[in-house]
Amino acid sequence: MDAGTGGRCAYVHDSADSEWSCPHDAVTGRDVCAFHLPPSEYDAVGLTDADVSERLLACVRDDTQRHNEFVGAHFGTLDARNVTVESDHAYPVRLTDVTVDGDLRIDSANVVAELIFDGSTVHGQVCLDGTRFVTDVSFVDCTFGGIVSASTTKFEGGVVFARATFEDAAAFDAGATFLEDAVFTDTDFGGPAQFRGALFENRVFFRGAHFTADADFAGSVVEAIATFEAAAFDGETSFRNSRFAGPVKFGGRTDTATTFADAPDFRRVTAEESLDFTEVTFADGVDFADAGFEADVDFTDAEIYGEVVLDQASCGEQFRFAPADADLDTYVSCDRTTIRGGVLHQPREGRLLFDFRQGRLGDVDAQGTPANDAIDFLRFVNTTFDGFDFTTYRPRLEPDYRIHRFDVATDVAPVDLTAREEELTYMKAKAGADRIGDGRCQSGFFVREMRARGQRARDRRKDAGGPREWLRATLTHSYNRAFDWTCEYAEDPHRLVGVMFGVILAYAGLFWAGFRAAGTTLEQGSTTPDAVMHAPVALDYILLSGEAFTTIVYYPAAVLPSWQVRLIAVSESLVGVLLSALFLFTLTRAVHR
Structure with missing residues (x-):
């Protein structure tokens, strides 16, 4: 920092491709302006955090382009609560490489000017609650040491937190709305990341993001593409009750696949377009209970360890569950x-x-x-x-x-x-x-x-x-x-044929026993005592049984000498009719099958 000349701030910011000199007037008795003066020296020159914040807002309202530039500034607490931040020209407010030792308060404000905080560090809390950002806002490569809160915040322009580091909780919940692209590429969330109930009306990018603690997207809505490639979720993750109207991509090639260290909660998620989990690692299972997948879902080459829950889920016509690795019994x-x-x-x-x-x-x-x-x-x-x-x-x-x-x-x-x-x-x-x-x-x-x-x-x-x-x-x-x-319930005609032959043989034995009890044989209706002493001819009785089985038989009393034998014949005829009908039914079913 060189000595100031002509009352101009002596601060010069060197970057890789350019050199920037401060356009603001130096503080009386100092070489630098109020924005580059260390907060520890405020008392010595009669300044307060409120004074510096008011001077910054006045410069933003100035119609001079360079007065919107505060590169490398150093603040204690920067307070723009309940105000309208706007400029008389279309140039962005450059707050790049800024250091804020305390809090950054832009809550309940109406920010019309484009804000660029790239490369800045805020050691305290950042409060954006209830603020309306009319145009783009950028926090690329920023570091946030305290809690970042953007509840009910409305981002009408694009918002970029690419490569940002959140060392504490980041809360974009309770109705935070993103009307244009929201970019959190390669962002490091060191504390809980809360996007519960957030509305993304355009694309959202979390490619390469690292969620060290819990990540809560429950009830969020994404109306366009959502990208989570190469993201790492180390804590509990919830997408419960979320709705994705556009394609969602968690997977990709090996170097771009997402990892879930804990079981993510996708209960009651609705995905209206494709959902890509290719090569994603689920280290402790995943829960898709009550989820609704209306288009393609792809788990090709994913690694799944732990229980997978699809209870009451509704999957479309292209549900591809083809992981590369799993537990012995997943x-x-x-x-x-x-x-x-x-x-x-x-x-x-x-x-x-x-x-x-x-x-x-x-x-x-x-x-x-x-x-x-x-x-x-x-x-x-x-x-x-x-x-x-x-x-x-x-x-x-x-x-x-x-x-x-x-x-x-x-x-x-x-x-x-x-x-x-x-x-x-x-x-x-x-x-x-x-x-x-x-x-x-x-x-x-x-x-x-x-x-x-x-x-x-x-x-x-x-x-x-x-x-x-x-x-x-x-x-x-x-x-x-x-x-x-x-x-076998009319499904096996071969078995029934065997049963029918078995019935004929069994009734042949009954006929033989009946004739012997009557003191006769089947030979011509003979009743000679010699016939009783000799063994019957087996084939005669088998033929008689077969005739009785297949026909309604009317034999004279000389052939069927007793009522017991006639009863045997009648019963076999009845069984034969039933089994024959069953055989025709079974055979017809077999041909039909």
Whole structure:
């Protein structure tokens, strides 16, 4: 600092590309102006913080361009509360590389002039509450030692905090509004960052921002693009109840991907356009409960460690969940979740266990290595299938078609389903297979549904409140078991053919026993004693049984000598009619499947 000449401030500011000299008049008896005079010398020249603040506002109102420049100024407390900061010309107010030892107060003000605070340091608090910034304001490379508060502040022009450092809390909440671009690129938030309820009507950039403490964006609204690439969230992070009307980008290449050290809270978030989490690291899980994704959501090559919650979330037709790495058993909770389409891909390292309960699954492709093994990591309970293609996974589903359990060894607790819940699960799976025309899977799920229905009847029998209810449940269970045993609920004609031959052989034995009891044989209706002593011809009785099985037989008394034998014939005819009808029904279903 050289000695002043002609009453002009002697302060000269050297920068990398230029040299700036102060245009203001020096204080009497000093070489520098009031703006470059150290606050510790104010008393000596009869100045106060209020005097200096008033002089600055007067210079801003001056119609001389250079009087708006305060480069390298040094203030105690800079106070512009409840005033209108405006200039008689369009040039910005330059407060670059300024040092404020105390507080910076621009609250409840109306700032019409453009403000540039680039490179400045404020050791105290910064209060912008309730202020209206009509045009641009810039805080590039600034350092804030105290709390920065901008509650209910309205930024009508662009606002830039790029590469700024907030050593304490930064509060842009309680209705802070950004009408133009808001730039927080490479900003370091050392204390809690609060954007709760903030409104961004244009683009917002947090690329490379570092949130050392908690970050709260709950209830915020972004009407355009939101960028969080390469951001680092070290504390608790909340986007609960936020709405993104434009594309949101958290991911990118490895050097630009975002990291969450704690589980971020995206509950009840609404994303109207694409949401990009490619290569993002979730170190402790993530919560998307009740979220609404109307467009693409991409988790390609993300790293996910900890539980993922998608309960009651609604996902669009391009939900791509394909992380690169996960824990050995990363649990993905999908309670009442809707995924209309997309990909669920197993990671290269670790496993994802998707647990769908009472949700809806559309045209979703579960992928793994090999591809059809991916179904082993999905569990479905009472889930509606609306386009999910079971055909790909049929080799893993056969023969039991069980989907209400994970088909891999895991520490995840099994679901203890009631018989009714299991019946509904496979009823909906059957309907889903029918929608895509997969008859074999439809058949397998129908068998599971019917067996669960039989178990339900058995449970009702145990809990029967009286003999009538017990009898009804017993008959229902018996019919169900018989239907399963004979033809697997009309899904297995081969089994029914075997049952039919078995019935014919069994009745052949009954005929033989009946004839012996009557003292006769089947040979020409003979009643000679010698015939009784000799063993019957087995084929004759098998043929008689077959005839009785396939026709309504009217035999003379000489052939069927006793009422017991006639009763055997009538009963076999009745059984034959029923089993033959069942065979035709089962065969028709098999052809249809």
